[in-house]
Amino acid sequence: MPDPTLPTSDARRPILELRGIRKAFPGVLALDDVDLKVFPGAIHSLVGENGAGKSTLINVMVGLFKPDIGEIRIDDTPARFNQPADARAFGIGLVPQELNLIPHLTVMENILLGTTPLRFANTAVDWHAMRAKATKVLELIGEEIDLDVEVSTLSVAYQQLVQIARALAQDARILILDEPTASLSIPEADRLLALIEQLRDKGCAVIYVSHRLPEVFRLSDQITVMRNGRKVALLDRAEANEAVLVRHMIGRDAQQREHRQASVRSASKPILEVSGLTRVGEFEDISFSLHRGEILGIAGLIGAGRTELARCIFGDTRRSSGRVLLEGQPIEFRHPSEAIGQGIAYVPEERKRLGIFPALGVAENMTLPILSRLSRLFQIRWSRQRSVTDEFVGKFAIKISSQDQLIRNLSGGNQQKVILGRWLATGCRVLLLDEPTRGIDVNAKFEIHRILRELAASGLAILVISSEFEEVIGLADQIIVMHEGRLKGCVPASEATQEKLLTMSVA
Ligand SMILES: Nc1ncnc2c1ncn2[C@@H]1O[C@H](COP(=O)(O)OP(=O)(O)OP(=O)(O)O)[C@@H](O)[C@H]1O
Ligand SMILES: [Mg+2]
Structure with a gap:
C-alpha cells in the first residue's frame, strides 16, 4: 500500500540535483563535496555564514562557474553547463545577490x-x-x-x-534567489515572499538564500546549512529553529543576544544638533539631537528620506534650509572631506558601489582613509596596516585567504565587514551608519552590535539607519521614525515595538 501522506513519486523526483560538487579558488576551497536535491513545487533554502559558499554554489547551478569535480543532474539526467545560456535553456533562472x-x-x-x-x-x-x-x-x-x-x-x-x-x-522552472530581500523594507519583503509562495504553488522549484531566518522558516520546505564550503546539515522545516540553524552555521552554540541597557542621556550638551533641516524634494523640517555615548536609530521604510538626510549632514549634498550644530558650532560642509576632517564618518548603504576599491586588496580597502595616519615620511607603516586589518578581520570573523586577497573576490557579506571595519578604524566622534548589517550573517551581526555598543560606551555618538525594526530596537537608545521625508516621532527604544514602528512608518 502506498503511503497516502507521501507526495506522488513524480513530485519526489528532484528536478535539479547536485552531486559531490567541488570548487577551489586560489587559497580557498569554496565548495567541498556538496550535494543538493531540489524538488518542483518546493522551496529549498541555503543558509550559512558569510563566505560559507552559498553564492558560489549558485554560480555553479547557473553555469557561471564550472565545478572542479561533481555532477549536475536535471530531471535525473546529467547536464553540462559551459555557459549561463546552457543553464537558462534547462529552465534555471537567477535573481542574483547584486x-x-x-x-x-x-x-x-x-x-x-x-x-x-x-x-x-x-x-x-x-x-x-x-x-x-x-x-x-x-x-x-x-x-x-x-x-x-x-x-x-x-x-x-x-x-x-x-x-x-x-x-x-x-x-x-527552477528559480534561484540570492538574498532578494536584503535591500527591501518589511512590507516590500513581505510582498516578495508572497510572490515566491505563489510561484512555488504553481510548481516552480525555488532555491532561496537569506540571512533573515524568519523568512527562511516561513518559506522553506527544506533547508541546507553550509559551513566552510561543506554541506553540514539538511533539515526539514519541522526540525529547524533558530538555535539549531545557528549551531550548524557556526559549529557551536550561538552567543547570547545582548540587550542594551538604555543609557541615560548625558546631561552634557548634545554633540550633534539638527534643527529644521530641509532639502526640497527629499526631506523636510527634520530636528533631533545626538549625544555623546548615544545610539540614535532612524527607522522607516525604504524611500522615507533617511539616506538623503545622512548624506546631507555629511556634506554630500547641500541643504535648502535648517541648521546643524556640531558641539554647539554651526556647520555646513561643502564636501564629505570636510565632515571627515571634523570627525564625522558615514558608512553608506550601497557599500558595493560606493564603498569598495575592487582591484585593491583587503588590507588596502580596510585602511585607505587612515593611510596618512599610518604613514610616516611618506612611507606607510605596513606593520600597522597589517595589525589594524588583523584586528577587524578577527573581530568580525572576516573570511579571507590573505590580507592581499582582492576584495572583489570576497563574498558579499565579507566585503561589507571590511568596509565597516574601515570606518570604525578612523577614530571619528560621530558615526553615521546606513543599514550597517545588511547581508551580514546572524552571528557577525550580533558581534557588530556588540562593537557598536562598546564604541558608544567609550563616548562615540552613533546614528544608525536601519529598515529592520528588530535591529533598531535592540541597538538604539532613542528611535526616530521617518515617513515620506518627514519626522513622524521619537520613541525611547525601551518603549518601542515592531508593530508601533511599523504603524509610524506607514502613515
Ligand atoms: N572569484 C573568486 N575568487 C576567489 N575566491 C572567491 C571567488 N568567489 C568566491 N570566493 C571565495 O569563496 C568563498 C565562498 O564565497 P561565497 O560568495 O560563495 O560565500 P556566501 O556564502 O555567498 O557568503 P555571503 O553570505 O557573504 O554572500 C569565500 O571565501 C570567497 O572569498
Ligand atoms: Mg553570497
Whole structure:
C-alpha cells in the first residue's frame, strides 16, 4: 500500500540535483563535496555564514562557474553547463545577490534581455510580441509596472521584481534567489515572499538564500546549512529553529543576544544638533539631537528620506534650509572631506558601489582613509596596516585567504565587514551608519552590535539607519521614525515595538 501522506513519486523526483560538487579558488576551497536535491513545487533554502559558499554554489547551478569535480543532474539526467545560456535553456533562472539590470534600458527591454522575440528572419525586434510577452510575465507576478520607464528610475523593490520577471520570461522552472530581500523594507519583503509562495504553488522549484531566518522558516520546505564550503546539515522545516540553524552555521552554540541597557542621556550638551533641516524634494523640517555615548536609530521604510538626510549632514549634498550644530558650532560642509576632517564618518548603504576599491586588496580597502595616519615620511607603516586589518578581520570573523586577497573576490557579506571595519578604524566622534548589517550573517551581526555598543560606551555618538525594526530596537537608545521625508516621532527604544514602528512608518 502506498503511503497516502507521501507526495506522488513524480513530485519526489528532484528536478535539479547536485552531486559531490567541488570548487577551489586560489587559497580557498569554496565548495567541498556538496550535494543538493531540489524538488518542483518546493522551496529549498541555503543558509550559512558569510563566505560559507552559498553564492558560489549558485554560480555553479547557473553555469557561471564550472565545478572542479561533481555532477549536475536535471530531471535525473546529467547536464553540462559551459555557459549561463546552457543553464537558462534547462529552465534555471537567477535573481542574483547584486542585481544585474541595465539601468538605462526600459523595464520591457530588461525583462526580455536574452529572450527578445525577433522577426523578419531574426533581423528585427518584434516590438509587438515583446510588449505582449512582458505584459504576460508582469501579470503572472501581479504587479503593475510601466514597461516604458528606464529601470534606473525604479526603487530597488521594483528592480527586484523586474529581475524576477526576466527569469520568468525565460520560462524558469527552477528559480534561484540570492538574498532578494536584503535591500527591501518589511512590507516590500513581505510582498516578495508572497510572490515566491505563489510561484512555488504553481510548481516552480525555488532555491532561496537569506540571512533573515524568519523568512527562511516561513518559506522553506527544506533547508541546507553550509559551513566552510561543506554541506553540514539538511533539515526539514519541522526540525529547524533558530538555535539549531545557528549551531550548524557556526559549529557551536550561538552567543547570547545582548540587550542594551538604555543609557541615560548625558546631561552634557548634545554633540550633534539638527534643527529644521530641509532639502526640497527629499526631506523636510527634520530636528533631533545626538549625544555623546548615544545610539540614535532612524527607522522607516525604504524611500522615507533617511539616506538623503545622512548624506546631507555629511556634506554630500547641500541643504535648502535648517541648521546643524556640531558641539554647539554651526556647520555646513561643502564636501564629505570636510565632515571627515571634523570627525564625522558615514558608512553608506550601497557599500558595493560606493564603498569598495575592487582591484585593491583587503588590507588596502580596510585602511585607505587612515593611510596618512599610518604613514610616516611618506612611507606607510605596513606593520600597522597589517595589525589594524588583523584586528577587524578577527573581530568580525572576516573570511579571507590573505590580507592581499582582492576584495572583489570576497563574498558579499565579507566585503561589507571590511568596509565597516574601515570606518570604525578612523577614530571619528560621530558615526553615521546606513543599514550597517545588511547581508551580514546572524552571528557577525550580533558581534557588530556588540562593537557598536562598546564604541558608544567609550563616548562615540552613533546614528544608525536601519529598515529592520528588530535591529533598531535592540541597538538604539532613542528611535526616530521617518515617513515620506518627514519626522513622524521619537520613541525611547525601551518603549518601542515592531508593530508601533511599523504603524509610524506607514502613515
Ligand atoms: N572569484 C573568486 N575568487 C576567489 N575566491 C572567491 C571567488 N568567489 C568566491 N570566493 C571565495 O569563496 C568563498 C565562498 O564565497 P561565497 O560568495 O560563495 O560565500 P556566501 O556564502 O555567498 O557568503 P555571503 O553570505 O557573504 O554572500 C569565500 O571565501 C570567497 O572569498
Ligand atoms: Mg553570497
